[in-house]
Amino acid sequence: MGISAFAEVNRPFHNGSVWNLAFIRMKPGMETAYLNYVAGQWKANQEAEKKEGLILSYKVLSVEGHTPGEWNLMLMTEYKDLASMEAGEEKADMLTQKTVGTDEKQMQGYKERSENREVMGERLAREIVLEPRRR
Secondary structure, three states: OOOOOOOOOOOOOEEEEEEEEEEEEEOOOOHHHHHHHHHHHHHHHHHHHHHOOOOOEEEEEEOOOOOOOOOOEEEEEEEOOHHHHHHOHHHHHHHHHHHOOOHHHHHHHHHHHOOOEEEEEEEEEEEEEOOOOOO
C-alpha cells in the first residue's frame, strides 16, 4: 500500500504570523524622550500601516537590561506572513513618506533619535500556533 505525496498531514501545530522584532537600548536618562517618539510618530506610522492592511498589529515591550550594553525595549510589528510583508514594502514606504516626510526628513529623525537610543538589531520571527491548522 503506497502513501500519496499529497496525503493530508495532521500536526498539532501550524505556522502563524511573522513578527519583525527591533531591539532597542534606550540610553540612560533618555527613556521618556524616546518613548515620546514611540507613542507619537512610531505609533502613528504603525496605525497607518494597520489601517491599510499592511500589518496585523504592533506591540512595545520594556525589559530589564542586565548589563549596560543590552537592549531594554522591543518594538514588535506583526505581519500575516512573509509574502505580505514583502509585497507591502512599497506601500509602507509611501505611507511613511506621508506620516513622517521625505527621505531626508526620515534620516534626520533617525540621526536625532540616535541621541536617545541605540538600535541593537532586528530579527524576523514566525509564530507557531499550537493547534491543528483549520481546513
